[in-house]
Amino acid sequence: MTDIYKTRKSERAPQQSLCAQNRFSMxxxxxxxxxxxxxxxxxxxxxIAPASAQDTPRAKALSKRVLCMCGGCEDSVGLCNHPGxxxxxxxxxxxxxxxxxxxxxxxxxxxxxxxxxMVEQYGPTVLVEPPKKGxxxxxxxxxxxxxLIALVLVWxxxxxWRHKATLAPAGGPQVSxxxxxxAQREANREPGREHDE
Amino acid sequence: xxxxxxxALLLAFLTAVYAVxxxxxxxxxxxxxxxxxxxxxxxxxxxxxxxxxxxxEYFFFSNDFSIVYVVEHSNRALPGFYKFAALWAGxxxxxxxxxxLLSIYAFLVLFLNRxxxxxxxxxxxxxxxxxxxxxxxxxxxxxxxxxxxxxxDGAGVLHLAKMSEGHGLTPLLQYPEMVIxxxxxxxxxxxxxxxxxxxxxxxxxxxxxxxxxxxTRRWTMIAWCxxxxxxxLGAHWAYAMLGWGGYWAWDxxxxxxxxxxxTGTAFLHSVMMQEKRGMMKVWNVWLVFTTFMLCILGTxxxxxxxxxxxxxxxxxxxxSWFVGxxxxxxxxxxxxxxxxxxxxxxxxxxxxxxSRESSFLFNNLILLAACFAVLWGTLFPVLSxxxxxxxxxxxxxxxxxxxxPIALFLLLLTGVGPLLAWRKTSxxxxxxxxxxxxxxxxxxxxxxxxxxxxxxxxxxxxILGVFVTLTIASEFFRxxxxxxxxxxxxxxxxxxxxxMRNTRRYGGYVIHFGMVLVFIGIAGTPFNKDLQKEMxxxxxxxxxxxxxxxxxxxxxxxxxxxSDRATLEVFKNGKSDMMLFPERRLFHASxxxxxxxxxxxxxxxxxxxxxxxxxxESGKPVIHAYLLPLIKWIxxxxxxxxxxxxxxLLPNRRTALVLRPATERxxxxxxxxxxPAIGAVARRVEGHD
Numbered sequence: 001m002t003d004i005y006k007t008r009k010s011e012r013a014p015q016q017s018l019c020a021q022n023r024f025s026m027x028x029x030x031x032x033x034x035x036x037x038x039x040x041x042x043x044x045x046x047x048i049a050p051a052s053a054q055d056t057p058r059a060k061a062l063s064k065r066v067l068c069m070c071g072g073c074e075d076s077v078g079l080c081n082h083p084g085x086x087x088x089x090x091x092x093x094x095x096x097x098x099x100x101x102x103x104x105x106x107x108x109x110x111x112x113x114x115x116x117x118m119v120e121q122y123g124p125t126v127l128v129e130p131p132k133k134g135x136x137x138x139x140x141x142x143x144x145x146x147x148l149i150a151l152v153l154v155w156x157x158x159x160x161w162r163h164k165a166t167l168a169p170a171g172g173p174q175v176s177x178x179x180x181x182x183a184q185r186e187a188n189r190e191p192g193r194e195h196d197e
Numbered sequence: 198x199x200x201x202x203x204x205a206l207l208l209a210f211l212t213a214v215y216a217v218x219x220x221x222x223x224x225x226x227x228x229x230x231x232x233x234x235x236x237x238x239x240x241x242x243x244x245x246x247x248x249x250x251x252x253x254e255y256f257f258f259s260n261d262f263s264i265v266y267v268v269e270h271s272n273r274a275l276p277g278f279y280k281f282a283a284l285w286a287g288x289x290x291x292x293x294x295x296x297x298l299l300s301i302y303a304f305l306v307l308f309l310n311r312x313x314x315x316x317x318x319x320x321x322x323x324x325x326x327x328x329x330x331x332x333x334x335x336x337x338x339x340x341x342x343x344x345x346x347x348x349x350d351g352a353g354v355l356h357l358a359k360m361s362e363g364h365g366l367t368p369l370l371q372y373p374e375m376v377i378x379x380x381x382x383x384x385x386x387x388x389x390x391x392x393x394x395x396x397x398x399x400x401x402x403x404x405x406x407x408x409x410x411x412x413t414r415r416w417t418m419i420a421w422c423x424x425x426x427x428x429x430l431g432a433h434w435a436y437a438m439l440g441w442g443g444y445w446a447w448d449x450x451x452x453x454x455x456x457x458x459x460t461g462t463a464f465l466h467s468v469m470m471q472e473k474r475g476m477m478k479v480w481n482v483w484l485v486f487t488t489f490m491l492c493i494l495g496t497x498x499x500x501x502x503x504x505x506x507x508x509x510x511x512x513x514x515x516x517s518w519f520v521g522x523x524x525x526x527x528x529x530x531x532x533x534x535x536x537x538x539x540x541x542x543x544x545x546x547x548x549x550x551x552s553r554e555s556s557f558l559f560n561n562l563i564l565l566a567a568c569f570a571v572l573w574g575t576l577f578p579v580l581s582x583x584x585x586x587x588x589x590x591x592x593x594x595x596x597x598x599x600x601x602p603i604a605l606f607l608l609l610l611t612g613v614g615p616l617l618a619w620r621k622t623s624x625x626x627x628x629x630x631x632x633x634x635x636x637x638x639x640x641x642x643x644x645x646x647x648x649x650x651x652x653x654x655x656x657x658x659x660i661l662g663v664f665v666t667l668t669i670a671s672e673f674f675r676x677x678x679x680x681x682x683x684x685x686x687x688x689x690x691x692x693x694x695x696x697m698r699n700t701r702r703y704g705g706y707v708i709h710f711g712m713v714l715v716f717i718g719i720a721g722t723p724f725n726k727d728l729q730k731e732m733x734x735x736x737x738x739x740x741x742x743x744x745x746x747x748x749x750x751x752x753x754x755x756x757x758x759x760s761d762r763a764t765l766e767v768f769k770n771g772k773s774d775m776m777l778f779p780e781r782r783l784f785h786a787s788x789x790x791x792x793x794x795x796x797x798x799x800x801x802x803x804x805x806x807x808x809x810x811x812x813x814e815s816g817k818p819v820i821h822a823y824l825l826p827l828i829k830w831i832x833x834x835x836x837x838x839x840x841x842x843x844x845x846l847l848p849n850r851r852t853a854l855v856l857r858p859a860t861e862r863x864x865x866x867x868x869x870x871x872x873p874a875i876g877a878v879a880r881r882v883e884g885h886d
Contacts (some may be wrong), residue, residue: 068592074448079442087810087820088440088781088792089283090730128592130577135585139577141597146573148564154562158555161476161547178406178475 059098059105060112065102065129068094069122076128077101200345202252206293206341209245209300210333212238216326224319224402232319236307240324242329243304246297253290253342256285259622266290266342267390272363274756275371282376283366285383285661288500289342293379295496296332298387303329306416308393317409321397328390331522339515342580353704365786366378368858374434382427382454386492389457392464393489395481402466402532403540412479415846417468421461422842428454428852429835440792440807442727442823444831447596452575453495455569459804460488470557471543473619478541479534480561486530493523498575549621563607569840570599601654605661608716611709612665615672634671638664649724666692669706669713687712701855705847711841714834721802721827727808731817732763741824743804744768745777750818758782760793764809766795779808779820800833802826 070093080094081156104114130136216238223232270286393414396812399409436444497519642660679692696703758781777795797804805823
C-alpha cells in the first residue's frame with residue numbers, strides 16, 4: 001500500500017514543480033486584479049507568510065477536510081503532527097498531500113471536485129468527515145433523528161403523566177408510608193430551604 | 198517472585214469464583230454462614246490482587262528484566278516515579294490495575310456495609326465478585342503480566358535477560374500527569390461498578406424503595422468526579438504533551454471515557470426524580486446499567502484497538518472477551534429487569550410542562566442524545582466497514598458539528614432547570630427568575646460581539662454562560678438573604694450557612710458553575726491562531742501581541758534522554774516579557790522523540806510554542822507558535838467542578854436527610870470522601886499553568 005503510494009508520488013513530482021510555477025504567475029494576476037483588498041487584509045493580519053506550502057486560505061481550509069494518509073497520525077493534512085517522529089510538524093505524506101491540494105486549487109477546481117479527486121486517489125478514508133450521501137448519510141442523520149424520536153417519546157410520556165395527574169384526585173389520595181415520610185419531611189422544612197434541590 | 202505473583206492471581210481468581218458461587222448459594226439457601234464466607238472471600242480478593250500488584254511493582258523497581266512486561270515498559274534509567282506508573286503502561290498491567298482498583302472498591306463496599314443492609318449486601322457481593330471474576334480471567338488466562346522471558350533451557354538465558362536493558366516506558370507517558378490520569382480514569386470506570394452492583398442487587402433482591410440510591414449516592418458522585426478529573430487530566434496531558442495546540446481530538450478512546458461520564462451525569466440528575474417524586478425508577482436502573490456497560494465498552498475500546506486510535510498502546514484480540522462479557526452483562530441485567538419489573542412501578546405523574554420534573558426529563562434527553570451522537574460517530578467506521586465493506590473516517594469536525602449544538606442546549610438547561618419549581622412553575626415566577634439573568638446574558642453577548650467574539654456558537658456560549666452564572670448567583674443570593682434576615686447574621690456567613698445546610702444542592706450549583714467555566718474555555722477555540730516558521734538565532738516571529746525572538750539553540754544530555762532546546766525571548770507589546778524553552782527529547786531506551794511544549798499561560802490566552810525539530814527540507818530549526826484564547830478556563834473550571842463535588846459530598850449541617858449519624862463514619866469512608874480533594878490538590882501541584 002505504502003509502496004504503491006510512494007511510486008505514485010515520485011511520478012507526480014515533476015508535474016508538481018511545473019504546476020507550482022504556473023500557479024505563481026496565475027496567482028499574481030488573480031491577486032492583483034481580484035483579490036487585492038482581501039490579500040491586503042490577510043497580509044496585515046498574518047504579517048508573515050507561513051513557511052509551509054499552505055499558500056492560500058482555501059487550500060488551508062481544504063487541508064483540514066482531508067486526512068493525512070501516512071497511517072501514523074490520524075490527523076488531517078493541515079493538523080498532521082508526529083510527536084514521536086524526528087520532526088513533529090507535518091510529515092512527508094502530509095506535505096505531499098498539501099502540495100497536491102495547492103495544485104488542485106491553482107487549477108481552479110471547486111472544493112467538491114478536489115475532494116472527489118482525493119477520494120479517487122486515496123480511497124474514502126481520506127475524507128475527515130463521512131460523505132453526505134449513500135449509506136454514510138446515516139452518520140449524519142442518526143444524531144439528529146434519534147434525539148427527535150426520543151423527544152417525541154418524552155412528549156408522549158409527559159402527556160400520559162399529565163393525564164394521570166389530572167385523573168388522580170378523583171380516586172381519593174392513597175397515602176403510602178413512603179409518601180407520608182416525604183410529606184412530613186417537606187412540611188418540617190425551614191424557610192430558606194423551601195425549594196429543595 | 199513471579200511464581201508468587203502468578204499464584205496470587207490464580208488464587209484471587211478462584212476466590213472470586215468462590216465468592217460468586219457461595220454468594221448465590223447463600224442467597225438461595227438463606228444460610229448466614231455461607232453469605233458471610235462469600236463476603237470474606239470477596240474481601241480476600243483484594244489482598245490477593247494487591248500481592249500480585251506488589252510483585253509486579255517489585256520487578257519494576259528491582260529492574261528484573263526477565264519479565265516480559267518489565268522489559269517492554271521499563272529501563273534502568275527510568276525515574277522511580279515512572280517505574281511505578283509503568284504498571285499501567287501496557288495491556289497486561291492495565292488490566293491487572295483495573296482488577297486491583299475494582300477489588301479496592303469491592304473491599305471498601307463490603308467492609309463498610311458489613312453490618313448494614315443484610316438483605317441487600319449478599320447480592321452486591323455477588324455482582325461485584327462476578328465483575329471481578331471476568332477481569333481476573335483476563336489477568337490469569339488471556340493477558341498475564343508475569344510472563345517470563347525464558348529460553349529453552351532456563352537458567353542461563355534468564356540470567357542474561359536479567360542483565361540486559363528494558364525497552365523503556367513510552368516517552369508519551371513520561372509526564373507527571375500521565376501518572377495520575379490513567380488511575381483517575383480507571384477509578385472512574387471501576388467506580389461505576391458500585392452503583393451498578395447496588396442497582397442490580399436491589400432489583401434482584403426486590404429491595405424496597407429508593408434505598409439503593411441513597412446508599413450509592415456518594416459512591417456514584419466519587420466515581421463521577423474521579424472520571425471528570427481523569428478526562429480533564431487527559432485533555433491537559435494531550436494539550437501539554439502532544440504539541441498540536443489542542444486538548445480534545447474526539448479520538449475513540451477519549452470518546453470512550455466521555456460516554457460513561459455523560460450517562461453518569463444523566464443518572465446523577467434523574468435519581469433526584471426518584472428520590473423526590475418516586476418517578477423514573479425503570480429509567481434510573483437502566484441508566485446505571487448503561488453506564489456500567491459503557492465503562493466496559495470504554496475499557497474494551499482502549500484495550501483492543503477495535504477502532505484505530507492514538508491511544509492504542511497495546512492492541513490485541515482481547516476484544517472478543519469484552520464483547521462476551523458485555524453480552525452476559527446485558528442478558529443478566531435484562532433478565533433481572535424482566536423478572537422483577539413490576540417492582541419498579543413508579544408513581545409517575547406530571548403536573549405541568551414547566552416544572553423541575555420536565556426539566557430533568559429534557560436534561561436526560563439531551564445528555565443521552567449527546568451520548569448517542571458520540572457513540573454513533575465512534576462506532577460508525579466499524580459499522581460502515583461491516584455494511585459497505587470499505588472503511589470511512591469520522592473525524593473531529595463531525596463530532597464538533599453534531600455535539601456543539603447539543604452541548605449549548607444542555608448549557609441552557611443548566612440555567613433554566615434549577616430555577617423551575619417542583620410540580621409547577623407559574624409564568625410570573627418564570628419572569629421574575631429569568632428576566633434579568635437573561636437580559637444580562639444578552640448584554641454580555643452584545644459586548645462580546647463588539648469585542649470580536651464573532652463566532653455564532655462562541656457567542657451563544659458566552660450569552661448562556663453569563664445567564665447560567667447569574668441564575669446560580671441569584672439562587673445563592675436569595676437564599677442567603679432569607680437566612681441573614683432571619684438570623685441577623687451578615688450576608689456571607691448566611692451564604693456559608695445556606696450552603697452547608699444543603700450541600701448537595703449548593704455543591705451542585707458550584708459544579709454547574711465549573712461547567713460554565715469549562716464551556717467558556719472551549720468557546721475560545723474558534724479564535725485560535727498558529728504560525729510555523731523556520732528560525733535561526735536572531736530571527737523573530739510575531740503572533741497576536743507577542744513577538745518571539747530566537748536567542749539560542751542548545752543540546753542537553755542525561756541518562757534517560759538527550760534533548761535539543763530552543764531559548765526564546767518573548768516580547769509583549771514591545772516589552773520583554775519572559776523566556777520560553779521548548780524542547781525536543783530523544784529517549785535513549787526507546788529511541789523515540791518527544792516534544793516538550795513551552796506554554797505561557799494567562800486567563801485571556803495561552804502562548805504555546807513547539808520546537809518542531811529541524812525542517813526535513815532545509816535542515817533549519819522550525820518553531821510552531823500557537824495563540825490559544827481562554828484555554829486556562831477549562832482547567833480552572835475543572836478544579837471548580839472537583840471542589841463542588843467535594844462540597845456536595847459533605848454531610849448537611851442539620852440532619853434532615855442524613856442517612857446515618859456522622860459519628861458512625863469510619864476512617865475508610867473518610868478517606869474515600871477525601872479522595873477527590875486530594876486529586877484536586879495533586880492536580881494543582883502537577884499542572885504547570
